[in-house]
Amino acid sequence: xxxxxxxxxxxxxxxxxxxxxxxxxxxxxxxxxxxxxxxxxxxxxxxxxxxxxxxxxxxxxxxxxxxxxxxxxxxxxxxxxxxxxxxxxxxxxxxxxxxxxxxxxxxxxxxxxxxxxxxxxxxxxxxxxxxxxxxxxxxxxxxxxxxxxxxxxxxxxxxxxxxxxxxxxxxxxxxxxxxxxxxxxxxxxxxxxxxxxx
Amino acid sequence: xxxxxxxxxxxxxxxxxxxxxxxxxxxxxxxxxxxxxxxxxxxxxxxxxxxxxxxxxxxxxxxxxxxxxxxxxxxxxxxxxxxxxxxxxxxxxxxxxxxxxxxxxxxxxxxxxxxxxxxxxxxxxxxxxxxxxxxxxxxxxxxxxxxxxxxxxxxxxxxxxxxxxxxxxxxxxxxxxxxxxxxxxxxxxxxxxxxxxxxxxxxxxxxxxxxxxxxxxxxxxxxxxxxxxxxxxxxxxxxxxxxxxxxxxxxxxxxxxxxxxxxxxxxxxxxxxxxxxxxxxxxxxxxxxxxxxxxxxxxxxxxxxxxxxxxxxxxxxxxxxxxxxxxxxxxxxxxxxxxxxxxxxxxxxxxxxxxxxxxxxxxxxxxxxxxxxxxxxxxxxxxxxxxxxxxxxxxxxxxxxxxxxxxxxxxxxxxxxxxxxxxxxxxxxxxxxxxxxxxxxxxxxxxxxxxxxxxxxxxxxxxxxxxxxxxxxxxxxxxxxxxxxxxxxxxxxxxxxxxxxxxxxxxxxxxxxxxxxxxxxxxxxxxxxxxxxxxxxxxxxxxxxxxxxxxxxxxxxxxxxxxxxxxxxxxxxxxxxxxxxxxxxxxxxxxxxxxxxxxxxxxxxxxxxxxxxxxxxx
Numbered sequence: 048x049x050x051x052x053x054x055x056x057x058x059x060x061x062x063x064x065x066x067x068x069x070x071x072x073x074x075x076x077x078x079x080x081x082x083x084x085x086x087x088x089x090x091x092x093x094x095x096x097x098x099x100x101x102x103x104x105x106x107x108x109x110x111x112x113x114x115x116x117x118x119x120x121x122x123x124x125x126x127x128x129x130x131x132x133x134x135x136x137x138x139x140x141x142x143x144x145x146x147x148x149x150x151x152x153x154x155x156x157x158x159x160x161x162x163x164x165x166x167x168x169x170x171x172x173x174x175x176x177x178x179x180x181x182x183x184x185x186x187x188x189x190x191x192x193x194x195x196x197x198x199x200x201x202x203x204x205x206x207x208x209x210x211x212x213x214x215x216x217x218x219x220x221x222x223x224x225x226x227x228x229x230x231x232x233x234x235x236x237x238x239x240x241x242x243x244x245x
Numbered sequence: 246x247x248x249x250x251x252x253x254x255x256x257x258x259x260x261x262x263x264x265x266x267x268x269x270x271x272x273x274x275x276x277x278x279x280x281x282x283x284x285x286x287x288x289x290x291x292x293x294x295x296x297x298x299x300x301x302x303x304x305x306x307x308x309x310x311x312x313x314x315x316x317x318x319x320x321x322x323x324x325x326x327x328x329x330x331x332x333x334x335x336x337x338x339x340x341x342x343x344x345x346x347x348x349x350x351x352x353x354x355x356x357x358x359x360x361x362x363x364x365x366x367x368x369x370x371x372x373x374x375x376x377x378x379x380x381x382x383x384x385x386x387x388x389x390x391x392x393x394x395x396x397x398x399x400x401x402x403x404x405x406x407x408x409x410x411x412x413x414x415x416x417x418x419x420x421x422x423x424x425x426x427x428x429x430x431x432x433x434x435x436x437x438x439x440x441x442x443x444x445x446x447x448x449x450x451x452x453x454x455x456x457x458x459x460x461x462x463x464x465x466x467x468x469x470x471x472x473x474x475x476x477x478x479x480x481x482x483x484x485x486x487x488x489x490x491x492x493x494x495x496x497x498x499x500x501x502x503x504x505x506x507x508x509x510x511x512x513x514x515x516x517x518x519x520x521x522x523x524x525x526x527x528x529x530x531x532x533x534x535x536x537x538x539x540x541x542x543x544x545x546x547x548x549x550x551x552x553x554x555x556x557x558x559x560x561x562x563x564x565x566x567x568x569x570x571x572x573x574x575x576x577x578x579x580x581x582x583x584x585x586x587x588x589x590x591x592x593x594x595x596x597x598x599x600x601x602x603x604x605x606x607x608x609x610x611x612x613x614x615x616x617x618x619x620x621x622x623x624x625x626x627x628x629x630x631x632x633x634x635x636x637x638x639x640x641x642x643x644x645x646x647x648x649x650x651x652x653x654x655x656x657x658x659x660x661x662x663x664x665x666x667x668x669x670x671x672x673x674x675x676x677x678x679x680x681x682x683x684x685x686x687x688x689x690x691x692x693x694x695x696x697x698x699x700x701x702x703x704x705x706x707x708x709x710x711x712x713x714x715x716x717x718x719x720x721x722x723x724x725x726x727x728x729x730x731x732x733x734x735x736x737x738x739x740x741x742x743x744x745x746x747x748x749x750x751x752x753x754x755x756x757x758x759x760x761x762x763x764x765x766x767x768x769x770x771x772x773x774x775x776x777x778x779x780x781x782x783x784x785x786x787x788x789x790x791x792x793x794x795x796x797x798x799x800x801x802x803x804x805x806x807x808x809x810x811x812x813x814x815x816x817x818x819x820x821x822x823x824x825x826x827x828x829x830x831x832x833x834x835x836x837x838x839x840x841x842x843x844x845x846x847x848x849x850x851x852x853x854x855x856x857x858x859x860x861x862x863x
Contacts, residue, residue, distance in 0.1 A: 108498040
């Protein structure tokens with residue numbers, strides 16, 4: 048009985064919960080049993096958000112047991128570092144290189160790590176680091192970041208990446224066809240950043 | 246636990262809250278009530294989307310409970326949902342309604358915030374079942390939340406008792422697969438007068454007590470036979486478990502071969518079945534969130550169990566907690582611990598860019614030495630944090646009023662160097678603040694109240710209330726005028742001020758004037774929450790780097806859109822060294838409220854003319 052454990056991490060307002068929800072719906076549509084749980088207190092207010100997504104033949108606890116996450120999808124560099132210990136030693140990390148300093152850092156009480164990506168690589172896990180914001184801006188719209196992130200994880204799932212892509216694009220196809228096209232391109236560019244074959 | 250996976254079209258991905266709502270609708274509920282509170286809020290929001298029923302957020306949980314009771318007295322099915330602390334507010338009503346017994350099915354859904362994700366305490370609501378002689382059901386996941394909600398209505402009507410469905414955050418907010426059905430309409434409402442039953446004066450209430458005792462006996466028999474209590478078999482009989490709620494899934498995950506007695510109907514306990522189960526295992530461990538309630542009742546019945554001497558008394562019983570506590574009983578060596586998390590800066594929740602509360606706390610932080618600030622429950626509890634540190638107490642809904650009054654009355658004449666302030670939000674004021682303010686005016690308390698009206702119940706995601714002019718579904722509704730309301734409660738009209746909080750100098754001046762004047766006063770701030778429709782977004786500001794002098798005053802506001810671009814040490818003409826902090830505004834999150842423009846003497850904060858685009862997020 049094999050369960051896939053995906054950890055999605057970021058900060059309140061970045062779209063972590065939405066991304067996890069889309070992944071969950073894609074897994075459900077593929078026929079898996081699915082559970083998704085958030086560790087998010089007052090997350091809407093800029094705090095840490097992590098979402099645990101588990102799917103497979105039969106999921107018991109919604110919480111990923113410590114050290115058993117297969118894939119980490121991180122929307123922010125330091126947040127990837129904060130939870131990377133929850134990954135298996137051979138886990139895959141897909142990380143947006145964005146650095147978001149909270150007020151306690153920007154006002155000088157604490158320091159932001161110099162190179163969180165290097166620290167992630169030092170754990171020995173496979174790390175795909177990319178600037179999702181730059182990709183989104185290149186496509187003309189910063190808000191496409193979430194779709195870039197979902198594209199990045201799409202080759203690291205046990206079901207075809209097209210199923211995930213379709214879930215995203217279908218949200219726009221009828222209402223706003225031009226946004227369906229933009230999201231499809233964002234997805235492909237995200238995917239190119241983190242090809243499993245790389 | 247989730248039943249066998251079926252075909253895709255029957256399977257929905259539902260949170261526990263959504264599953265309760267779906268089941269209540271299918272069960273024919275006619276009236277559903279609540280007051281918003283994490284993690285229960287979405288139950289009512291989800292119910293409100295279904296047809297053929299009335300759903301409402303009441304002003305508080307007690308009123309919500311009474312509305313549900315009135316409906317149930319009339320013979321229809323009713324549901325009342327709330328977070329754990331809401332039960333304290335509602336208890337006055339249901340502790341008597343359990344005595345009258347119900348006519349239509351009444352299900353009280355209480356959501357315990359085990360682990361304190363967004364609450365002021367971690368009380369265990371399972372005590373209410375014992376205290377109120379009410380049966381209690383405890384689902385483990387969405388499918389069970391759905392099935393048990395339906396079962397709860399049947400049990401409620403069969404035994405003429407309110408029934409409590411106790412969920413926890415790890416049920417309410419977990420999305421899982423659930424298979425659902427269709428609605429069955431219930432009977433029409435018909436209230437049948439019966440004073441001996443519905444009028445609980447002592448003479449009548451006394452006669453109900455033996456009937457409630459007889460119900461207890463019937464429920465004791467029921468719990469011994471119901472399929473809601475069941476054994477999940479396991480081949481390794483060295484350690485068996487008794488548990489309820491989502492802990493069952495954790496135990497099965499960590500101990501795949503252990504026998505588990507899973508209590509779905511957990512009050513009253515099926516003591517004889519538990520006794521029989523205990524005889525089938527070498528060691529029996531009770532794993533319960535959070536208090537040792539089952540453990541104590543089993544021990545009182547003479548059944549040997551292990552419980553809180555090996556498991557924690559608070560917090561969630563997650564795999565990494567249960568595993569190390571129980572493995573020694575099995576002689577299993579602890580697997581090597583995963584690497585410790587990286588040491589990093591904290592990222593506490595904070596107020597949003599342009600939040601009107603920023604203005605209040607920025608102002609209060611400047612008056613810090615002159616005031617004691619009694620706080621309340623809402624986003625504005627964050628005012629206690631960095632960088633404002635401008636909140637001294639936070640107890641319960643509406644408590645800012647009473648606590649401030651108590652502080653004022655406790656002090657002597659020579660101990661009045663500080664003003665006493667109470668800080669409260671609009672929804673909290675309507676919930677339980679009005680009564681406290683009435684106490685302040687009635688007793689002539691020297692309290693200045695800051696009523697921060699942001700036009701919504703913000704913390705729980707933006708629910709409408711009686712003072713924002715919209716009903717649950719967003720349709721126009723009667724709107725309470727706070728200035729007139731507090732005047733009617735006895736505050737002198739000249740001591741009531743409505744202030745635009747973005748005008749920092751006006752807020753500061755008004756506050757200083759009111760705390761210097763004896764007697765009750767109310768300052769109402771009137772800018773909306775930035776997360777609701779009423780909030781107007783403007784072109785963002787950015788800093789003109791050439792003009793910024795590094796004074797850092799805009800940074801002190803604590804707006805998350807403003808950060809330090811760079812620091813420098815400068816030497817003033819008088820030889821003093823000063824730390825300079827040059828500001829940067831994140832134009833992607835700035836909403837152009839202009840609060841920071843107020844404090845910038847060098848006019849370095851200017852509009853950014855880049856246009857925003859439409860939302861293209863999935």
